[in-house]
Amino acid sequence: MNIDLSVKIGSLTLRNPIMLASGTVGYGNEISEFTDLNKLGAIVTKSLSLKPRKGNPPQRITETPAGMLNAIGLANVGVEVFLKEKIPFLKKFDVPLVCNIAASTIEEYVECTRTLTREETIKAFEINISCPNVREGGLIFGNDLNAVAKITDKVRSATDKPIIIKLSPNVSYIATFAKAAKENGADAVSAINTLVGTAFNIITRKPKLQNVTGGLSGPAIKPVAIAKVLEISREVDIPIIGIGGIMDWKDVIEFMIAGSSAVQIGTLNFIDPSAPGKIVKDLEGYCEKMSVEKISSLTASYIL
Amino acid sequence: MNIDLSVKIGSLTLRNPIMLASGTVGYGNEISEFTDLNKLGAIVTKSLSLKPRKGNPPQRITETPAGMLNAIGLANVGVEVFLKEKIPFLKKFDVPLVCNIAASTIEEYVECTRTLTREETIKAFEINISCPNVREGGLIFGNDLNAVAKITDKVRSATDKPIIIKLSPNVSYIATFAKAAKENGADAVSAINTLVGTAFNIITRKPKLQNVTGGLSGPAIKPVAIAKVLEISREVDIPIIGIGGIMDWKDVIEFMIAGSSAVQIGTLNFIDPSAPGKIVKDLEGYCEKMSVEKISSLTASYIL
Amino acid sequence: MFILNAPVEETIEIDNRIYLLKVNALEISSIIKPGQFLNVRVSERVSPLLRRPFSVCDVDGEHLYLMFNIMGEGTNILAHKPKGSEIDILGPLGNGFNLGGDYKTAVIVAGGLGAAPFPYFTRTLTGKKDILSFIGGRSKDDVITYNLKNVKEATEDGSRGFKGNVVQLLEKNIELLKSKKIKIFACGPTPMLRALKSFCIKNEFDCEVSTECAMACGFGICQGCSIESITEQEKYLLVCKDGPVFNIKDVVI
């Protein structure tokens, strides 16, 4: 059987639905030792800001039941160094590169996008409005419907490439945010970023993370992520990239059934950096066995 | 050393901070075979509504990574049967009984409270505005600040006993809800109820729960619960009952450090119904070892 | 009801992929009845989180036997419990089969792992009633006849015994069944139970069935294991407390 694993995110076609999530693969070099990037759907860079960011002081991560908390604080090399030092490596691969952008002001989002869009290796933008570990300019954009609308609109004017808005799960109704993104020109949304969480050391009574709170990721959040994907899928007509706790091909299928066009693999990369490649193979096996000719037919195939 | 495990929730004094969470111990009889109720801080009944409720059709529960989803749908015997058939058993114990109330309208909350408050065995009310599995009257109270304010105010007029508002975690800023509860006369808040989640059967493509979505509980949600407790503790001056994923005495200490005056044990009762009693003993051991004379001194003892 | 750490005495793979776990638990073995079950904590860790329910398969003095195949993580862990380790079991739970009554022949009807409760059932009833066992499976590897008596087999692919499902095998033996004073005791997959229900109603056979569903607690506090009752419309029954054995007429299968 001829299996078609390709999926579409707006005008962008991916050879399969497996993307690597922002912040969990750096700029691609380390993970390329374990997984053939050319076999993946896309890779998303660590969130980039206009200027380099040092990130939060240590301790930045801690394990929790079936999950982990991180408060990296968007440590990144900045747009300029990225273009000069990271793009040459990424150019060597035939895999769509999605640039994730994080900023403290709307102007910074626009400026980053405008600068990066000239680089042809970059095929799309993912706009991180939802990082729970940075609060600058007094705004937590991800929880503010107007901010999301405005950022989407402004970034839309700054590039012709597909725009993906990465949504925060820490809101009452995520679908309203997806709707605002769509109405302001986004091509897709990704869901979800991490949940706000914390943990304390019971001896020192201090938070385990220097930043006090962090973002919860990993299998623990999977049921929440799938519910958010389903909520968006039922209420808004926009491609969804499902993220949260994916550990194997079965989780990928579950996310697709719930409404995802593609998925991103995050925390799993830390545990098994060869997993993304394996999952692509497993998906092919599944489609063969279940006679699924086009994997994209699984998207939102739920029976409620 | 003389260890004082007692804690106060408004005017209510508990002999220790260990309460049994609503919906995870029925009306107390089955669990009394495994844990001596007289040794606990308090027990909270399954949510009661004015009339009996059949609850959701099966399948109602499913396991998830380090957690479980439930969509019981507030199955309960109703206020009348509760008073007639369940109270006589509960009367035999010397443990504060907290009645949890769930309703579809504000009037129903008031009516339930008014009826139950006459029963002297009942020492306090926990108002469940946050059940994710029932949507009647078109409102999901837990996500509506005005509704929470109004329910608290009306219930306040219906009883002299302490009122605890059980908050939903599925909101952007839980502290604003705690504030509304406080300003309208609540004596305490409990945090958190379950997170909205779902899971699909990848063979049938149907949700694993007949109700489609359910409430996520268990260790998976602990970091989220502790962050919500901390958020309330930092912003609102009201006693907090911490709930979410407690598995042992260490988790209890962590919740107390983060701001909880007492805690509730939920999912753990299903796994080890003798655990609540053991945890009380372990807490005593901890206090002895760490020279903590009054366990209540741990509340909000975080060092940020 | 007891919660106890039972020493594992042996884990035997009795047939390909079918395991028998032997544990030592006198408190429970001395009171448990056929059709009752145990809720087993397979791990101290937070995953798998919930206990796993298993019928008592057999009892022999202080020993309890559980029978299972590897369905997922929980049963995989159980199958590899080393001798000498302990497992945390909670039981006895639920109502067992009602063995009394005015019948001469107990007719066991089981599909696949549905055979699990019947070795103990057979042991208990031997000498008191006649026993006839109708055991089905998809193919010969799925037909479990361990410690059963007077077995007639059915396989859907015809690889052993009658070709067809176990209810069709009952139909084929309808004259035999009608000639005796029987009561049916059944356990198996839902489609089998549905067919059996029609069969029993049509032929007016009394039938008790052991049902299965997802469970959290196993002893009545979570309300997770609801099953629709035929007689009571106002509430669901609980598989763990009101069952797992029901009269087949009383519940929606």
Next chain:
Amino acid sequence: MFILNAPVEETIEIDNRIYLLKVNALEISSIIKPGQFLNVRVSERVSPLLRRPFSVCDVDGEHLYLMFNIMGEGTNILAHKPKGSEIDILGPLGNGFNLGGDYKTAVIVAGGLGAAPFPYFTRTLTGKKDILSFIGGRSKDDVITYNLKNVKEATEDGSRGFKGNVVQLLEKNIELLKSKKIKIFACGPTPMLRALKSFCIKNEFDCEVSTECAMACGFGICQGCSIESITEQEKYLLVCKDGPVFNIKDVVI
């Protein structure tokens, strides 16, 4: 870097509560250097979720040795890995000790489990440099001298060797140390490293230190293992990639 399933050949409790795990992993054993580490997946299950980092303790042909004590769930699982099972290891990771340079005597300074990397270190340097080992612990049970050479011991409670901490023991031996051309190689708890740093700066000793911190990936993609650099203010260094061995002057401890 390799990810591979390494067969467990032996788990030895070498001292009370100190375990030595011997695995077979030629790809890694043939290239790993003293001070490098492995990131070990202790379980296939979702809890514990993350890998656990361990220094290479010793190498012997195709065999790798890890040394640890039971700190929590992960090390508890590792300590009980049965012979013949496999563990998933990722490595070699990080930069090892810089063994070269213009010194005659390598001075090992370790506290508690900080001794873990030094058996391999000692094996590698034997015959090339003189070695002096200063090993400390709270009490005699915490002093690990397994496969070390020329050991001087310190315990805080005085139950073995010098009474005091290991840096005080260095102070006591300052004349000896000053009389030789030394380089210090250290690993241990943070308070020890802080004291050692002052000591080295004061006495102008060159010192490499193997640091520890919480890690998710171990190979540079999560940015979780940041450590403050003395020289670079604009960014943090990564313990897993830029370390775990640093010159003690270069990082904030």
